[in-house]
Amino acid sequence: MKKASFLFLLIVSVFLLIPSNSFAFSGEQPLGKGSYSKTLPPGATDVQSKIYRTNNYQGKMPTNDWWSNLAWNQYSQPAYPHPLAIQNQEDGFRIYNPSNKITANSACVCGWINDIHDFTVKHSNVASFPEANVNDSDDWFVSSLFKSGTNSMEVTYGHGSPYVYFQFQGGNPELSFYTAPTVWYGNASSSVLGVTIAGSHYALFGPSGSTWSGIGSTSLTNNLAGKNYFSVAALPDNSPETLQKFKQYAYSFVTDTKVEWSYNEQTSKVSTTYSYTTTAKEGSQSGTIFALYPHQWQKTSHPLLPYTYNSVRGTMKTAEGSSFTTSMDFTGVLPSLPNNGSYDINKLAQYVNEAEAENDSPSPDTYWVGKRLGKLATLAPIAEQVGDTTAANKFRNEIKNRLEDWFTASDDAGNINSSQLFYYNENWGTVIGYPSSYGTAEELNDHHFHYGYFIKAAAEIARVDKQWANDSNWGQMVELLIRDIANWDRNDDQFPFLRNFDPYAGHSWASGHANFGDGNNNESSSEAMNAWAGLILWGEATNDDTIRDLGIYLYTTEMNAINNYWFDVKEENHHPDFTRSTASMIWGGKTVGDGVWWTANPEEVHGINWLPITGASLYLTHYPEYTETNYNALVSENGGTNFDVWKDLIYMYRAISDVNDAKNLVNSNINSLTAEAGNSKANMYHWIYNLDKMGNADPSITADYPIYAVFNKNGKKTYVVYNMTNQTKTVRFSDGHTVTVEPNRFNIDNGGNPDDGGSDDNPVSLPAQIEAENFTAMSGVQLETTTDSGGGQSVGYIDVGDWLDYSIDVPSTGTYKVEYRVASATSNGQVQFKSGSNTLATSTIPNTGGWQSWQTISTNVNLNQGEQTIRLQATGYEFNINWIRITPVNGSDEHTTKDYTAGVNTAGNNITIYFKPTTPSQYVDVHYTVNGSNQQNFRMTNNNGTWEQVVSGLNSGDRVEYWFTYEKSGPQYDSPHYTFTK
Template sequence: MKLPRARSPRGLVRPAAALSAIALTAAALTTTVGASTASAATIKVGLGGYTDTRPAGTVGPSNSDGAPLTPKVTARMAGQAVPTNDWWSSLVFQRYAGNPYSENLYAHPFTFKAAAGGLEVGYPTNPTITPDGRQYDFTHTKDLTVGVAGLNAPDTKVDGWTDWTVTPQWTDGAHTFSATVGHGLPYVYAHATGGAAQITAAGTPTVFANQGNVLGITVGGHHYGLFAPTGTSWNVNGTVLSAALGAKDYYSVAVLPSAGDLALYRTYAYSFVTDTKVAWSYDAGSVTTSYTATTTAQEGSQTGTLLALYPHQWKASTDPLTALTYTSPRGQMKVRQGSGFSTTMKADAILPSLPDVGGQDRAALGAMVREVANAADPFMGASDTYWTGKALARLGQLVPIADQLGDTATRDKLLGLMKGRLQTWFAGTGSTVFAYDNVWKTLIGYPASYGSDGELNDHHFHYGYYIQAAATVARYDAAWAADSAWGGMVKLLAKDAANADRADTRFPWLRSFDPYAGHGWAAGHAAFAAGNNEESSSESLNFSAGLILYGSATGDTALRDLGTYLYTTESRAVEQYWFNADQSAFPAGFGHQTAGMVWGSGAAYSTWWTASPGMIHGINYLPITGGSLYLARRQDDIKANLAELKANNGGVFTDWRDLAWEFQALADPAAAKANWDAGKDGYTPEEGESKAHTYHWIYNLAALGTLDPATTSDQPTSAVFVNGGTRTHVAHNYSTTARAVHFSDGYTLTVPGRSTASERGSFQDGGSGGVPSPSPSPSPSPSSSPSPSPSPSVPPTSGSTFYLQPGGGLTTAYGTGATSSTIASAGGTNHDGTPYQPTVYELRNVNGTLRAGAATEFDLYLDAGSAVGLGQQVRISYDLTGNGSFDRVETYRYFATDPVTGWERYSATAGLASATGSLGNLANGTVRVEVWSAIGSAPAQLRTGATQAQGSASVLRIPFS
């Protein structure tokens, strides 16, 4: 959540218009609640610390009237670290004095709201779109109220939670009721005492099945299954449905995709989900995440359940799914039968900074850097946590630039400014301080801003800037970042927003990140009719990137891997739910292809403080750093995003032009460079930016080209760029000794200790290309001298990289001359997922050992000429023993070619459409590639036989060594 943000000039600017369909209440930012009268103590953390009492005159968590709050939990949960900033936080954080139950809760596919008589349940399937087309909502509308007969509770308290579920409880002295609900759960698991199970429908229900203790009803056009204990029966009396539970205390309610699914849902109706857990691992450039639901049988012995996966999950999972689906504000959810599932995603590229390979005017760049460093107030008047963080980031982005220019004096001055300001905040004394709230188990920075104190908003946004700044300092001064020095406070800030240690009870687990939704939530209380929200997805990613960089800089691999999990997962969610990359998240009628804000109920083309298109788009770009490379994964989406920005902005970039240019440089660096050259003298930088950094970013990307997201490495801080036929491998090594970084395209780059190294060569997919020209960008500690240039290695002629050749061959060497193979037309019919007259490439008698965590990769260069509406698809099959039976078959989503002559790259980043079987070691096995037209009425061309010098070679990389 972002309340109105201060912009230059630094006055609060209220939103231009209220967001209709959302009950927006301005935060009482000026209300003060006296601090505790107890003497404040500084809790030492290394050389710094925090206070256990907030400064006088400041606020802690409070309601909209300014009254202090305690978490609304049962006695059993008292003293626990309560999750805030979640989809269900209005249950535990009573923002409004007159509502002791909850605001609307969005746990897709369900929606809920707590009331005196129990839990309202809905399944909205038709969005409401504002007349101006700027916002859509699948707003909670109750179909049922689930509870116990006679219940009239004075409030609702939380009686437990797991990674993606919550259990609210109602008591009124004579009755008790609890319900476990969560993301992806199509069931409500209820426990009731003191009366019969009672469900009240919003209208007279249609009963389509009556099996005694199992009832199928339709209400509001939605189908539900009601499951009472065996031996009981449901009684229907108008809109009230009840079942005497006798000695039992349980029942469940399921929302059904169709009335015909009642029998399947009955199978799992008594297998109650009692725990959920998310776990992740990072290895060899991939992030694997497991989602596990633990069940307890209320009767019988059934285990497992049904889980509805969001698009960012099912697109990254090879686990079998049913044909069942649900509607949600995020697009279609697909149902998995079992006790869990897993996803595998390529880790997104990240660098601490871009290497120095551009053609910028170094004298002019140096002058720009010194102008910022030597300013009378380099922090631009910043005093609160958010704006101090922005100022730290602005300075931090200039440190490696000064270092690359050899201006060590300016580099060290910038580092000194950053250290001084961080140490002031980390000292644990004075009015600029972090204070620990033992009631809400949170660390709040004072002076606070945008409700980071009274509402617990935005901690990941604010603290991400501090962690990023500390990572920059640690890159050059490892001693400063030691836990015994100032690093302990950095890690404490990380814990506040993303505590991944389940044994650490000082903070809730992953406060600011929703592991099932795949992204962060910004409001601490979620007290809106539209649920919780997140505006600046990019500042959430900035926090995760900070964890990767700080963990890498300090050797904390657990923190690094946590950051990699958060960064990679949220980038996929942002791609789908903010940028609508696959055109499947936003409903028809929503007049935009990007969202400034995502809500539990939907999304809006808006911000909290302005209707300016430049800022609506830019709030999901900033800050532009080496941690912004995730944005470059879908260059088509960047172009669509900027096209909409221009269309809504009179055909030009106006507000935050520097951010738009930097974003553009990730997909079209030449155009960005032209925009910079033409406009560099006539704009004001965004408050967290500088002209020096924007210049450096654009000019270096103009030389590097665009990101190759399909190529990963065994070093988290690395990336590969492509500019025409030239590939550039970049990696940063935080350790003190040189290390070899192995890229998935077969290239090895040796990076000196504490340095960034880059290699630029006219080779393709692992070939050495003659003698590439290494371009080291050393980033040594301030007291050291630049390291020697890295030496690229030349891979062997045999290996796991195979080039497609004319006539259907696969070879480990390039071809002898580029030709094209014709991909037959789809004939105007749909062949998505099923090969149709495929062009086949095959290699037999292949031996190889499966590499842990590795996955199939490919680059296929296609050209549809001027034909419109074509899409080509690939299936890759592995016969592990050569017996004629394929043990693993992977079908990828088809690639929609454009109607412009020229080769287009189709890669594994398109994602799996389906997969069957499992991989194992190859022993005289067979590898087969099939390419066909999934849609369209014209043939296409596939480039084959390309030589190393020609580039753009169609290639398959198999996950074997």
């Protein structure tokens, strides 16, 4: 009896020691204070169990990729790696090149695979395969395996590759065409053929020693001669020379692709390297030819080849090698806009009160709950700014309560929840929230859209309550969602790498299965940006640079893709016959502009790529001219400004290009306005009147801390930083400005720090010597102490693309001598003197012997009378400038270097170009153009050591560009180009 009593007391004691949040049901997996389920919730629908993969496949299967339908189907739907389109079929692998067949209209840019062309690569001994399976995949390539008994065909293909690689067992490649192709290179006895079918050109690369049969028919067979490899390349033209270039890499099979990114906080640059691993089937050639999308070739210094392809994304340019790197500017995000608007603070507080009084019960699924969380996350900081801490706390408490509910898989009794929980499907390696919606469970759609709202709301909590975000509390559950949509760790055995983001295409995909004839698709690019901003803010708030930098990479890359492929802000990529101002949705095989999944209503067709508009949406303001065009198109399509839905979002967008019109629209309609579900009147009013006060974000100025924005209104800049750290932080901007920010606070600065260079905008009257550090604006340079005469500071660290602006007042129109005080340890420097968009002179910076070894060089420019801004634009690199002196010249233009003094003297309608060598020259030739006309070349006349050439018949305003070829002690030298305007 005593033993039984003791046992009873022991059991009771053990139960008393179990914490209240213990994990009871067998499938519950704890993470900090939260948990997820490995057991499907009662009544829930799961994703299909069948994955079409071979036993060779390692790791979790990627979904939401351009090729994903291969893993979901017996064969596959069409897929669009670009420039090619392909399909895994029962009888083999179909290849189609849409490059010369893309059309467009008001609805779409159309580049999908057609019904019959171009050809199918089959196995000579297999008429029908039971299925095609994923055999291997990497970052943007995939291999499919067709197998029937001992016969097989493995096919490897990928983004940007004009090549498709084949390996055969038990037979030969047999190419089936709808009509007989034209053979324009090779013959039956050669291993390589060049063919054209339906206007598309291909090279067919058999192994050395192989032969062909069937030439002249609709079926070509390559007899492999005992080997097992074969490749096809889509060619940009049908010249033998092009074929030979592509042959160079035809047997260098791509076996792995890998993307690596880095964020340089000091320069705010995102560098992305795309690498190829290849295996030579013949010879020793490594590397490959690859085609770059516009967002890639615009941002790389990698040498390009002359070959291009058309695609539904625009022109793809080619390059060769084993890797290439892009460099993009990260333009910053904010947790919210600051309290710096021109609004009536009492009105803003009223709109906060209205939001606080709402009884909002959204649909219980992940999307609509996410939208509610996003709305609350924008309201909370606005409530703080109007001093309504009660409302701010209410908004944040609702966020916490909702998140903690979803982040706990069991109820108080320890049973699995039937809803408001996350379930982990181990087969596919994914987390599914229940209730699901829009195919997030069955098709694994839209996880980045839905979970992005959860993550960004959690980041708002982490901003003010870092304890809540600890791993021991709720942080691990937030990061579970991050890993689901954008797992960065290739060694993570729970999730595939970067599920929702396509590193080569530069944007995310929404469909989990991509089971469409047009390939995968992505509609709301802005909701993807919302997710990536959430990663940035969460990472910075929790001091996790890995997640922060991942978010910066995703945000920056997708921003560039949006500007190219959705908005086409520079009108370079959309087909000229596509008449829409924006793409509402992009697919692998087309670009759509006239509808979204649920409607053709213009407000939603446009607005789906704006929402949610938050402090992380300032990228929308970078191109106000495009915004004006897009808004006007919306008004035209809608038949006026009597909008039915999403008025709040439309007015916020309108503020980017015409803030006064936006304010008028708000004032006329706000009382009857119903905000979009994820937005509020308070956020609308706050955004519009902040842009009214500060202008749009200026992407030309970056910072060495990621939580920032620079606004520019008619040249007046406002620097905004939110410091998420616990220490005071000094943030330096690329124009030299600095802002010091207290911990966990905003700082709003309008300029004027005494130590960071720059001056006020009052113009300097000429003649004058201007200290280089007294710029009115700049990009990319830094200041340093100088040892030059007079001491003080000089401008240094000058790189290509950097610039300095100065405001000057020119007393009279005429020729002025510009002298630069420069120092450099290299000969790489070059600087342009610009007025507006006009380049007036270009000067080469000599190697002066060191970074503080100073020398004066000069050039002449023609300036018009009046106040103006001049720009010194670096077109070379590695030089310093201490001062600039601008003085009038009477009738001459002169340039001095260590080798010569040269210039122009004027007399009526004639000029005399002269050249005075420091060391006597045996000859001097002058080359010149007038107003860009044909180049003239003359041996100059030696006039007592000064070489001269007269140019006659000039009129006022004529522009003469001239340069010299001169002899000096034997060798011949070329001078820089100089410019003179009559």
